Each structure stands twice: as C-alpha cells, then as structure tokens.
Amino acid sequence: MSEVGIRVEWAADYEGVLVVTIDNPPANAMKLSLFRNMRDLFLNVRDDYVNARCIILTGEGKIFCAGADTRELAARTTEMQIARSEVSRSCFDAIRRCALPVVGAVNGAAVGAGVVLAACCDIVLASDNAHFSLTEVLIGALGGTRHTARLVPNKLMRYMALTGQRVSAADVARYGGVLEVTSQEELIGRALEIAGQIASLSPYGVQLMKESINLTEELPVTEGYRIEQLYTTLASNLPDAAEAGSAMREKRKPNWTGQTVSLHRRNDPER
Numbered sequence: 001m002s003e004v005g006i007r008v009e010w011a012a013d014y015e016g017v018l019v020v021t022i023d024n025p026p027a028n029a030m031k032l033s034l035f036r037n038m039r040d041l042f043l044n045v046r047d048d049y050v051n052a053r054c055i056i057l058t059g060e061g062k063i064f065c066a067g068a069d070t071r072e073l074a075a076r077t078t079e080m081q082i083a084r085s086e087v088s089r090s091c092f093d094a095i096r097r098c099a100l101p102v103v104g105a106v107n108g109a110a111v112g113a114g115v116v117l118a119a120c121c122d123i124v125l126a127s128d129n130a131h132f133s134l135t136e137v138l139i140g141a142l143g144g145t146r147h148t149a150r151l152v153p154n155k156l157m158r159y160m161a162l163t164g165q166r167v168s169a170a171d172v173a174r175y176g177g178v179l180e181v182t183s184q185e186e187l188i189g190r191a192l193e194i195a196g197q198i199a200s201l202s203p204y205g206v207q208l209m210k211e212s213i214n215l216t217e218e219l220p221v222t223e224g225y226r227i228e229q230l231y232t233t234l235a236s237n238l239p240d241a242a243e244a245g246s247a248m249r250e251k252r253k254p255n256w257t258g259q260t261v262s263l264h265r266r267n268d269p270e271r
Contacts, residue, residue, distance in 0.1 A: 031069045
C-alpha cells in the first residue's frame, strides 16, 4: 500500500513488522498532504494492518527527511500556518502515541521536522552518514525544540536551535538519543532485527508497556511508578501473562492469544 509520499510494506522474513518509508523525492520534505497521510496511517494502523506488531520508519535514498517543504512555507499566511501546525502536531502525536512500537531508522539527514519524526519514535537507529539539525532559525521560523530535547540534553538542543548547525549521529548516540550507529547498508537489517524481537512478544504486553511509558514519561517518580503498578496489574491478568509463564516452564515459544487494540477511532474529533 502507498499513500502520497509514503510507501508501506510488510518486511520479508519478519512476521508482524511493517516498514513505512518516506518517499517524496528529492529530499523527503514534509508537505501538508504528507503530514496528513502519515498521521492517518499511524492513527489507523491497527485497523488497516491487523497483523502488524511493530513499525520501522525510514526514508528513501540517502536523506531521512529534509524537514518541512520550503515551497509551501514560502506561501504561508497566518491562517495557513495555524492549519499546518495543527496537522503536523497531530502527525507527530500519532507516531509517539501509536499503539505499536516504532523503530526509527535514520538513513541520512534529519532536518527540522525530520528530527521531530525521529524523536517521536520509541527506538532510534542511524547510519554513520546521518546527522540532525534544527534549521528553523535560519529561515525565520521556530519549532522542534521540545521534541529534540527528548533526544539530546538541553544544552545541546539549544546549540542546535540557536545556530542551525548539524550534529552527527555519533554525537547524538553519545547522549543516548540514538541507540546504535551502523553503516548505511546495515541500517535496515539492524532495525529489522530489533523490530522482529518486539514483534515476537505479547501484542497486549507490548502495547501496555508503551502506553505506560508514554503516560509516565514526564511524571514525578512516585506518581509514575504508581501508574506502572496499575498497568502491571492489568498485564498480569491477561491470558498472555499465563501463557508466558507456561511457556517458560515448558521451555517452548509462547503462543500469544492477545491482540492489540486501536487507541483511536477513525472519526476521532481531535484529529
């Protein structure tokens, strides 16, 4: 299946892994229509791809995402910018809150909105030619800093935002924002290995784990841990929890019975 600017494919040899590729040559820039299509894809992935267990998000060619389409930005009005902001914000939120884990495979430059896309993924891998930059200050715009602060420390984020200069994938990895840096040729293979590991686990367990992480990310420790305890109670009473115990005792692979559930309605008014 393909939407405008997006290619969606099942990964060969990795059951349950969906590969989403930004495919908008020459630089995979984010048009308004692309933001909208990507938002809808991640919101509805559990309905449209019922066997999906994990998603890889990457870019076509040697650029992950060059940010917002400058041709659209050149013609912006206040009204257009308000509308565009709503769509882009809901796109990023759909990725971050997706019911399925998202592995970002940053295959080259991640600029502006490209940095935000990476930051919204649960796990980020990058090729050794990849780099990250917030260039908004160079074109009279703002944005991206709050999400970027989830990838790198505050002072490095400020450097990126105030200078527009690029930071290498290796530097981002030093601070934990990128899990691993690989060659460009090995990037997707490594992403598939990680996504395959996730896809082999209990669908309900993985969904509840991701949801609890999202809910507790910015909470104080005591309140966050309390929510984790409540989610643990939910997870431990699901059939998959009993199956996990049986499989461990019997030294066999679990036969998961659970299915993940869509966290959004197709006609969600907040969209």
